Structure formats: C-alpha cells, structure tokens
Amino acid sequence: MAEEAPTRAGFVALIGAPNAGKSTLLNALVGSKVSIVSRKVQTTRTLVRGIAMEGSAQIVFVDTPGIFKPKRRLDRAMVTSAWGGAGDADVVALLLDVRKGVDEETDAILEKLPELKQPKVLILNKIDLIERSKLLELAASLNARIGFAHTFMVSALNGDGIDRLRAELAKMMPEGPWLYPEDQISDAPLRMLAAEITREKIYERLHEELPYQSTVETDQWQQRPDGSVRIEQTIFVERDSQRKIVLGKGGQTIKAIGQAARREIAEIAEAPVHLFLYVKVRENWGDDPERYREMGLEFPKG
Numbered sequence: 001m002a003e004e005a006p007t008r009a010g011f012v013a014l015i016g017a018p019n020a021g022k023s024t025l026l027n028a029l030v031g032s033k034v035s036i037v038s039r040k041v042q043t044t045r046t047l048v049r050g051i052a053m054e055g056s057a058q059i060v061f062v063d064t065p066g067i068f069k070p071k072r073r074l075d076r077a078m079v080t081s082a083w084g085g086a087g088d089a090d091v092v093a094l095l096l097d098v099r100k101g102v103d104e105e106t107d108a109i110l111e112k113l114p115e116l117k118q119p120k121v122l123i124l125n126k127i128d129l130i131e132r133s134k135l136l137e138l139a140a141s142l143n144a145r146i147g148f149a150h151t152f153m154v155s156a157l158n159g160d161g162i163d164r165l166r167a168e169l170a171k172m173m174p175e176g177p178w179l180y181p182e183d184q185i186s187d188a189p190l191r192m193l194a195a196e197i198t199r200e201k202i203y204e205r206l207h208e209e210l211p212y213q214s215t216v217e218t219d220q221w222q223q224r225p226d227g228s229v230r231i232e233q234t235i236f237v238e239r240d241s242q243r244k245i246v247l248g249k250g251g252q253t254i255k256a257i258g259q260a261a262r263r264e265i266a267e268i269a270e271a272p273v274h275l276f277l278y279v280k281v282r283e284n285w286g287d288d289p290e291r292y293r294e295m296g297l298e299f300p301k302g
C-alpha cells in the first residue's frame with residue numbers, strides 16, 4: 001500500500017481592517033463563494049469564513065470581527081474574546097491593504113500582536129496598486145516591528161501569490177484529522193453564519209433575560225429541488241425557565257425570532273429559506289469547556 005501524506009488541519013485567524021480585502025482573499029483561497037459572509041452581519045464571535053484544501057491539509061479560516069473598531073456595546077464587551085479566538089488559532093494572519101498602509105487601527109492591532117503566542121504571518125494585499133520599492137519598504141518596516149514567520153505579497157483580486165500563500169499555510173497546519181467532513185466544506189460557513197444570525201436575533205430580543213446563555217447550532221442545511229433551503233436549528237438554553245422565555249407566550253417570541261432570522265438567512269443563502277427552530281435545555285451547559293471553545297470564548301478557569 002502506498003504511503004499517504006499525513007492529514008493536517010488547523011485554524012488560521014484572519015485579521016484585517018474593513019476593506020483590506022478579506023472576502024476577496026478568501027474567495028481566491030477557498031475557491032468557492034464565501035463572500036456571502038457579508039458586511040451586514042457584524043457578528044462578534046469567531047466565525048468560520050472558509051475552508052481551503054491543499055493536498056492533504058485542511059485550512060480553516062476564522063474571522064475575528066470586533067477587533068477593529070468595536071462599535072456596539074456587545075462588540076466592545078466581546079473584543080477580549082475576539083482576541084481569545086485569535087489565540088486559539090494555529091496561525092494568526094494579518095491582512096493589510098498596502099495602498100492604505102498602517103493606519104491608527106492597524107497600529108493598535110500591531111501593538112497587541114506580540115501578546116499572541118502562535119506564529120504570525122503578514123499578508124500584504126493589493127500589490128497590483130503600488131510600486132515595488134514602496135512594497136518592499138513597507139514589508140521591511142513591519143518585519144522590523146513584529147517577528148512574522150512569513151511575509152506574503154499577494155493580489156487577491158488577480159490571484160498573484162495566492163497559490164504560494166495557500167501552500168505555506170498548509171505546511172503550518174498541525175498534523176491531525178480534518179476538522180470538517182469533506183461534503184460539508186462548502187456550506188460550513190453558511191451553517192455557522194446562519195446559527196450566528198439566529199443567536200443575534202435572540203440576543204436582540206432577550207438580552208436582558210438571557211445574557212449569553214443560549215447557543216444555536218445548525219443541524220440541517222438541505223437544498224431542495226425547488227431551489228429553496230430547509231434549515232433546522234436547535235437553540236440550547238440552560239434551564240427550563242429559559243426555554244419558556246425563548247418560546248414566549250403562545251410561541252410568540254420564537255416565532256418572531258424565526259421570522260427575523262429567516263429573512264436574513266435567506267439573504268446570505270440567496271434562496272428562499274424554510275427555517276425550523278427547536279429549543280432544548282442542555283443541563284450544565286455552563287460547565288462544558290467545549291461549548292465555550294465553539295463560541296470562541298475562553299473557558300473560565302478555577
């Protein structure tokens with residue numbers, strides 16, 4: 001039997017200011033439509049943005065929104081955990097628009113980067129827009145400031161440097177089994193985003209009664225022959241009293257949550273959506289470190 005290369009899999013936290021070209025880069029790296037993870041949904045937690053395959057390696061790109069200019073109260077409260085999300089990743093990648101250079105926000109990010117222990121890489125994007133001498137100058141000055149393991153110069157728009165970037169990131173992934181089954185790679189970001197949208201709708205309506213006490217999982221994402229999508233999600237709460245709050249009187253609350261979520265999910269899915277929501281009590285939810293990890297939150301120790 002021929003010896004196969006060991007499988008590798010890991011997370012790359014992609015940090016980039018708005019308009020640095022994250023969506024364009026992910027589309028180029030992943031080769032499927034991931035830009036659906038739109039500007040509109042300003043979520044706060046670590047989000048899977050796309051999954052790239054390179055040989056036997058699986059590279060899961062996660063986004064840590066909220067690091068740049070946290071505006072909303074919840075966002076501000078969660079910035080620490082957004083950084084925590086970056087801390088969980090195997091590689092932290094800083095994406096920079098070379099034409100824009102280092103502005104105030106990026107400067108603040110650069111200040112914080114050394115606190116993260118894992119390898120960091122610098123991705124200089126939009127190299128099609130500036131002169132080579134300026135590009136090299138920028139690369140040199142950033143490398144003098146932070147010990148980047150690699151510096152990549154790419155144009156996400158025309159594809160320059162993308163194959164090399166993907167190949168090098170693959171080598172940085174730890175050996176281990178893939179994190180996502182192959183047949184879910186293309187819709188994993190959508191599943192997660194849909195869960196995030198529903199969670200956001202719950203938060204909008206119930207944050208006083210249910211601060212951070214629910215999670216949402218997308219159990220089913222099924223394309224139907226008529227072009228619509230059937231989605232089933234489970235909302236997990238800690239106690240039966242919370243389940244009643246989520247359901248509301250005569251099911252009014254969950255109905256409203258479902259309607260609002262369905263509208264937004266249909267936009268990202270670009271298809272009519274049938275959304276089915278279930279509410280379940282998960283006992284001792286708060287004691288399960290795995291749940292915290294899934295949300296990109298650190299498990300409170302001690």
Ligand SMILES: Nc1nc2c(ncn2[C@@H]2O[C@H](COP(=O)(O)OP(=O)(O)OP(=O)(O)O)[C@@H](O)[C@H]2O)c(=O)[nH]1
Nearest residue numbers: 017018019020021022023024039125126155156157
């Ligand atoms: N010239 C040039 N333009 C680029 C390049 N990459 C991205 N852009 C453009 O930069 C703009 C912002 O790109 P997006 O991919 O939407 O960037 P983003 O705002 O970081 O993505 P989100 O995080 O999803 O909001 C778009 O107009 C892109 O076409 C590049 O390599 N060269």
